[in-house]
Amino acid sequence: MGFIVQKYGGTSVGSVERMQAVAQRVKRYADEGHALVVVVSAMGKTTDGLVKLANEISSNPSRREMDMLLATGEQVSIALLSMALQELGQPAISLTGAQVGIVTEAAHSRARILRIATERLERHIQEGKVVVVAGFQGVSSGDDLEITTLGRGGSDTSAVALAAALKADFCEIYTDVPGILTTDPRLVPEAQLLDEITSDEMLELASLGAKVLHPRAVEIARNYGIPLVVRSSWTDEPGTWVVSPQSQPRPLEGLELVRPVDAVEFDTDQAKVSLLRIPDRPGVAARLFGEIASQDLDVDLIIQSIHESNTNDIAFTVTQASLQKAEAVANAILPALGRHQDPTLETAEVMVDRQIAKVAIAGAGMIGRPGVAAQMFTALANAGINIQMISTSEVKVSCVIRATDCDRAIATLCQAFEISQSPLGQSSSAFIPPKTGGTPPVRGVALDLKQARLAIRFVPDRPGMAAQIFNLLAQHNISVDMIIQSQRCRVMNGIATRDIACTVAQADAEPARLALMAAQTELGYGEVTVNPAIAKVSIVGAGMINQPGVAARMFAALAEQRINIQMIATSEIKISCLVDEDKAVQALQAIHAAFNLGGTQSIQVPA
Ligand code: ADP
Ligand code: ASP
Ligand code: MG
Numbered sequence: 001m002g003f004i005v006q007k008y009g010g011t012s013v014g015s016v017e018r019m020q021a022v023a024q025r026v027k028r029y030a031d032e033g034h035a036l037v038v039v040v041s042a043m044g045k046t047t048d049g050l051v052k053l054a055n056e057i058s059s060n061p062s063r064r065e066m067d068m069l070l071a072t073g074e075q076v077s078i079a080l081l082s083m084a085l086q087e088l089g090q091p092a093i094s095l096t097g098a099q100v101g102i103v104t105e106a107a108h109s110r111a112r113i114l115r116i117a118t119e120r121l122e123r124h125i126q127e128g129k130v131v132v133v134a135g136f137q138g139v140s141s142g143d144d145l146e147i148t149t150l151g152r153g154g155s156d157t158s159a160v161a162l163a164a165a166l167k168a169d170f171c172e173i174y175t176d177v178p179g180i181l182t183t184d185p186r187l188v189p190e191a192q193l194l195d196e197i198t199s200d201e202m203l204e205l206a207s208l209g210a211k212v213l214h215p216r217a218v219e220i221a222r223n224y225g226i227p228l229v230v231r232s233s234w235t236d237e238p239g240t241w242v243v244s245p246q247s248q249p250r251p252l253e254g255l256e257l258v259r260p261v262d263a264v265e266f267d268t269d270q271a272k273v274s275l276l277r278i279p280d281r282p283g284v285a286a287r288l289f290g291e292i293a294s295q296d297l298d299v300d301l302i303i304q305s306i307h308e309s310n311t312n313d314i315a316f317t318v319t320q321a322s323l324q325k326a327e328a329v330a331n332a333i334l335p336a337l338g339r340h341q342d343p344t345l346e347t348a349e350v351m352v353d354r355q356i357a358k359v360a361i362a363g364a365g366m367i368g369r370p371g372v373a374a375q376m377f378t379a380l381a382n383a384g385i386n387i388q389m390i391s392t393s394e395v396k397v398s399c400v401i402r403a404t405d406c407d408r409a410i411a412t413l414c415q416a417f418e419i420s421q422s423p424l425g426q427s428s429s430a431f432i433p434p435k436t437g438g439t440p441p442v443r444g445v446a447l448d449l450k451q452a453r454l455a456i457r458f459v460p461d462r463p464g465m466a467a468q469i470f471n472l473l474a475q476h477n478i479s480v481d482m483i484i485q486s487q488r489c490r491v492m493n494g495i496a497t498r499d500i501a502c503t504v505a506q507a508d509a510e511p512a513r514l515a516l517m518a519a520q521t522e523l524g525y526g527e528v529t530v531n532p533a534i535a536k537v538s539i540v541g542a543g544m545i546n547q548p549g550v551a552a553r554m555f556a557a558l559a560e561q562r563i564n565i566q567m568i569a570t571s572e573i574k575i576s577c578l579v580d581e582d583k584a585v586q587a588l589q590a591i592h593a594a595f596n597l598g599g600t601q602s603i604q605v606p607a
Pocket of ligand 3: 009153156211212213214
C-alpha cells in the first residue's frame, strides 16, 4: 500500500464519461489499499473559454479578477469527480486550493507556492476518503486570502507540490498522450514514447515548449526528489518516468521560493572563433559545423546573432587545444561560403580570441524570474567587467568575458547570488554525461510558437549596458530568453556599438518595445524592433555533451529544407534555433527525422 498523488488534465476529465472513467481508475487504486490525493484541471477547454469571455469584456482585464474567474474551472471538476467517486461507493471529498491551504505569493496569474498545510488533507485520508483537490489555484499569504493561480498549465505544479508536502511515494500525471514523447505527436505523429528521461532534460524540454509538463512541476520534482510519471488516462500502459538525482533534504517552507541560482560555474579552457559578415542564407551554419565535426572538434557555446543587412555573424567556443584546428577550418571555409554571395556584401572575416573565459550561473529557480539574468549582468558591470558573448537557457546564463577578469567575475557572482561553496570549475558542466555509450545524443525536440524576437540596435559596447536593458525589462516583469549579443562592433557617432537580440513571450513583445523605447535617449541605443513571426525549435539531450557533430546535424536538417536560421543559442544539453514561423513545423519534422527519433507506429491523440 502506498501514498500516491494523481493528477488528471483537462482532456482526461473533459466529459461526464471521462470523469466517470477517472473515478473508476481512482477507485481501483483505493480498493488496492492506496491512500490518494487526486488533483484535477478544468474540464476540456474550459479555461480557454473563460479567457475568451474575459477578453470580450476587457482587452486588459485586471489580473485579480482573471484569477477569480479562471479558478472557477477547477472547482467544477473537483465537485463532479467527488460525486462520481461517491456514486461508485468510494468516500471522497473535494477541496479548493484555499480550503487545503495551498498558500502562494500574492502575484496574481503567476503565483509561486510558499507552503501547503497538510493537516486537513491528512485528516480526510485517515477517514478513508479520497481527497480531490483543485489544481492551478492557491490562496495568498497574509490576511486578504486572495485567490491566486499558478499560471497556465499549473495543475501539474499543484500535484507535484502536494506530493512533496505530503511526502507521497510518487506522483502520477495522467494526460491524453501515452507519456513523454520525442516531440509533440500532434505535429509529428511518428513521435516515440520514452521510458524515462532525466529531470534536467525534461526541465529544458518543458521550458522550450513541450507542454506535456509544466516546467515548475519538474523543478519541484527535481528539488525534492519526487518520483514522477506521465501516463495516459486511456490505458494502463506504464508511461514515462522522470528521474531525479538523489536530493538533499530541504525545508517545505518557501516550497517554490528556492534560491534562483544554485551554482556559479566557470571554464578558462575556452577560446573563441568568430566568423563575421558571412552570408545570411540557409546552409551556412550546417556547412561550417559540418566541417568542424568532421575534424572531431567539440564546440561548446554557439551563438548566431541577428543579421544586419544580408550578412550574419556566428561565434563559437572550443577548448584551447582545439583552437588551431577550428581556426583553420573556419579560414578554409570562408571563400566557399562567399562564392555565391552578392558582390555588394562586405568581406567576411575570421577572428580568434584565446584570452577568454566562460562564467555561468545555473539553477532551476531562475525559471520565470525575469530579474536573475539582469542581476548577473549588473554584478559583472559593477565589477567593471565587459561581457563579450551571452548565451542563455531557461536554467542557465553563460557569459564570455576576458580571461583576466575571470577570478573577479567568480568572486562577484558568488557574492551576488550568495553561493558559498567553491564554484564548479574547468569541466564547467553541471550535468553528468551519461555513462552508457548507447545513449542517443538527442532525447527530444521541442517547438515554441509563442515567442517574439526583440532586437536592440547600436547598443554602446561598455560594461553595464546589458544590465540596464535587462533590469528595465525585469522591472516590467518581462522574462527574456535566448539573449544574444552580436560579435561585430560597429562604430556609431564615434562609439563602438553591438546589437542585442532576445526572445520574449509574444504578449510581452510590444510592452517590452515600449519600455525600451522610453529609455532610448537615456541609454543611448538605436532602434528597437519586434518580429513576432518567428518560432524556436530546440533539441535536448544530456548525451550531446562532449559529442561532436550534433549541432552540425541539426543545422544540416534545416539547410536541406532550405530553412534559414535567424539566431542560434546553446547550452550543454540543448541547441535552439530561431526560424520563420511559417517554416516551424517543417523544421520540427526535419530535425526529428534527422536524429532518427521516429517510431514505426503513429501516436493517436484523443480528440
Ligand atoms: P493536460 O490537459 O493533460 O495537462 P496538456 O495539453 O497540457 O495536457 O499536455 C499534453 C499535450 O502536450 C499533448 O496532447 C501533446 O500535444 C503536447 N506535447 C508537446 N510536447 C510533447 C511531448 N514531448 N510529449 C508528449 N506530449 C507533448
Ligand atoms: N486549467 C488550467 C489551464 O488550462 C490549468 C491546467 O490545466 O493545468 O491552464
Ligand atoms: Mg497541462
